[in-house]
Each structure stands twice: as C-alpha cells, then as structure tokens.
Amino acid sequence: MTEPLELDDFLRWQPPKLVPIIDKGLMYSGSRVIIYGKYKSLKSMLAIRFCANITRGLPWLGFATVKSSVMYLQLELPNQMLQRRIKKMIGLNEKHSPLFIWTEPSIKIDLQDGYDRIEKQVKKFKPDILVIDPIYKIMSGDMLDTRHVQNLVDMIDRLITECNISVMMVHHTRKGTYEESGSDDMLGSVIFSAWADSVIKVERKKDKEIIVKFEVVRHAEEELRPKVMSVDLDKLDFISTGRSV
Numbered sequence: 001m002t003e004p005l006e007l008d009d010f011l012r013w014q015p016p017k018l019v020p021i022i023d024k025g026l027m028y029s030g031s032r033v034i035i036y037g038k039y040k041s042l043k044s045m046l047a048i049r050f051c052a053n054i055t056r057g058l059p060w061l062g063f064a065t066v067k068s069s070v071m072y073l074q075l076e077l078p079n080q081m082l083q084r085r086i087k088k089m090i091g092l093n094e095k096h097s098p099l100f101i102w103t104e105p106s107i108k109i110d111l112q113d114g115y116d117r118i119e120k121q122v123k124k125f126k127p128d129i130l131v132i133d134p135i136y137k138i139m140s141g142d143m144l145d146t147r148h149v150q151n152l153v154d155m156i157d158r159l160i161t162e163c164n165i166s167v168m169m170v171h172h173t174r175k176g177t178y179e180e181s182g183s184d185d186m187l188g189s190v191i192f193s194a195w196a197d198s199v200i201k202v203e204r205k206k207d208k209e210i211i212v213k214f215e216v217v218r219h220a221e222e223e224l225r226p227k228v229m230s231v232d233l234d235k236l237d238f239i240s241t242g243r244s245v
Contacts (some may be wrong), residue, residue, distance in 0.1 A: 018219075021129065021166060023064040025219035026198050029060070029128070030160055031164050034135075034193075036171035037202035043211055044133055045085070045236055046202055047170050048072070050146050051131055052089035055096040061212055061227060062240045068128035069098040071121070075137035077104050089237045108140040112228075115159070122163045123198045129160070133162065133170040136187065143188035151219045211245055 016120065019029035027033050037043040046061075053060045057067030074082065082101065090096060102121065109132075110112040122130060132138050141148025156167055174185045174210045186192050186199075193199055199216035214224035227243040229238040 005229070007107050013236040019066070021068055022060065024224060025217055025221060026063060026214070026224075027129075027166055028197075028219060029166055029226075030110045030220075031197045032156070032160070032195065033166070033168040033198045034171050034186070034196045035082075035199070035200045035202060036173060037204070039175050039205045041202045042231065043170055044074075044076075046238065047131055047133055047168065047214075048082075048085055049089060049236065049238060050088065050168065051099055052096075054129070055099045056090075056094070057097075061229065061238065065095050069100075069126070070131060071083045071100040071102060071125060071128045072120070072131045072133070073102045073104065073107075073138075074133045075103070077103070079103050084107060085236055088234070089190070094243045098125070098127065098238065100127060107138065109138045109159070110148070111140050113140075114140075115155050115179050119162060122159065126166060129166045130163075131166060133168075135169050135171045135192075138169075143172065146189045146191055147188040149164070149191045153191060156157060165238070207231075209241070210238065213245075 003112060021027040021029060021031070032118045035043050035047055050060050051070045054065045055070055058194050059065060076190050082103070086101070107117060109118055136143055137199050139148070139152050142150060143149065159165070160167055171192065174187045195215055196216055197218045198214070201213040201215050203213070205211055205212045210231060211225045211226055212229055212231050217224055228243040228245060230241050231238060
C-alpha cells in the first residue's frame with residue numbers, strides 16, 4: 001500500500017531504474033506483454049522460443065534481451081509434445097538461466113484459490129518472468145464481460161506487484177470478420193489492449209513465414225515496424241527475412 005506524496009517530496013524522490021528485459025522498450029521489469037494471433041499462427045511457438053532465448057540471453061525477434069529466469073505456465077499442450085518442442089530449441093546440457101515448466105490445465109488466476117497456487121509457486125521458484133499460455137484457459141469468468149476481464153487483469157497486476165515479476169501472456173483473436181484494426185481484434189474486452197504495456201500480433205502468411213506486428217509498445221522511444229520472419233520448423237526458430245510489410 002502506497003501513500004500520497006507532496007509535490008516537493010515526489011520531485012526529490014529517487015526512483016529505481018527501469019530494468020530492460022527486451023530491447024526497444026518491448027519489456028521492462030514489471031511489464032505486461034501480450035502475444036496474440038489466430039489459431040495456428042505459431043504464437044505459442046513464439047512464446048516458447050522467447051523462453052528458450054531469454055534464459056540464454058539470446059536475441060528474440062531480432063531484439064536484444066537480458067538473460068532472465070522464466071516460469072512457463074501452459075494450460076493446453078500435453079507434456080510429451082511440449083518436451084519435444086523444447087528439445088529442438090535447447091540442448092539437454094546447454095547452459096541457461098532457470099526455465100521452470102509448469103503444466104496446469106485447470107488453474108484459474110481470477111479465483112482466489114488459483115491465484116494463491118500461482119503466487120505460491122512464483123514465490124518459491126522466483127522467476128523474473130511468468131509466461132501464461134493461453135489467457136482464456138487461466139480465466140474462469142466471461143471473456144466478453146468487461147467486469148470479468150477487469151478482475152483478471154487486476155489479479156495479474158497484484159501478482160506482478162507482490163512477486164516483482166514481468167508477465168507475458170498468449171492470447172487469441174476473435175472469430176469472424178471485424179472492422180476494427182490493431183489490437184482491438186483480440187478475443188474479449190478491449191481492456192486487454194488498454195492494460196498491456198506491449199501487444200504483439202502474429203500473422204501466419206505462409207507455411208514457413210509469419211508477420212510480427214508491434215501494435216502497442218507504450219515504452220518504445222521509436223515506432224517499431226512490422227517484421228517478416230521465416231520459420232525454421234526443424235529448430236522451431238524465427239529468422240528475420242529483412243523484408244518490411
């Protein structure tokens with residue numbers, strides 16, 4: 001709980017430095033990042049690749065990263081399939097910061113019991129970043145109800161504050177055709193795009209090519225142009241083509 005500060009005291013306050021995690025303002029310590037796209041757009045693969053690269057301090061989508069520990073909480077894939085994917089990305093004895101894999105298909109962070117279980121594991125293992133894949137599985141409420149979505153993001157903000165972590169979440173687009181452009185085509189309430197610090201949209205244009213759009217980057221000092229990435233399906237990696245959109 002914070003207290004109000006008189007203006008002179010506020011101006012004398014020495015804030016801690018923002019700790020960058022991904023270059024160009026995409027993620028700082030305490031940031032909230034959403035990756036989203038249609039079914040089979042490879043958004044989950046991109047999130048797993050993020051986990052693999054950042055625990056080794058390797059670039060992700062061409063952006064420099066700071067080597068960080070990660071907890072990957074996933075609620076969809078069988079562990080056998082997930083293990084095969086990660087083995088293609090990281091060697092068994094390869095040096096990396098801790099990467100904790102947690103499969104829990106039924107946990108709900110917007111319910112107190114679910115929140116308590118997640119907080120317990122985060123405080124136990126102390127990752128720098130929590131990756132949640134996907135959002136709709138971590139939520140008990142109605143994704144189309146702004147009250148329920150607000151409760152969800154409030155609980156995640158509480159976790160960020162209590163555990164001093166950053167959060168990345170994987171999300172879906174809405175079904176059907178919509179006139180809205182940008183992050184307003186995310187499934188559920190527009191609260192998500194208003195709440196997140198960075199929103200990254202993934203579009204699969206070809207079997208081995210995706211377009212990555214940086215639709216919200218609140219802390220960027222310059223506009224981040226969309227990137228066309230080729231997909232290496234053998235190594236499950238994403239390589240810049242150098243082409244613009």
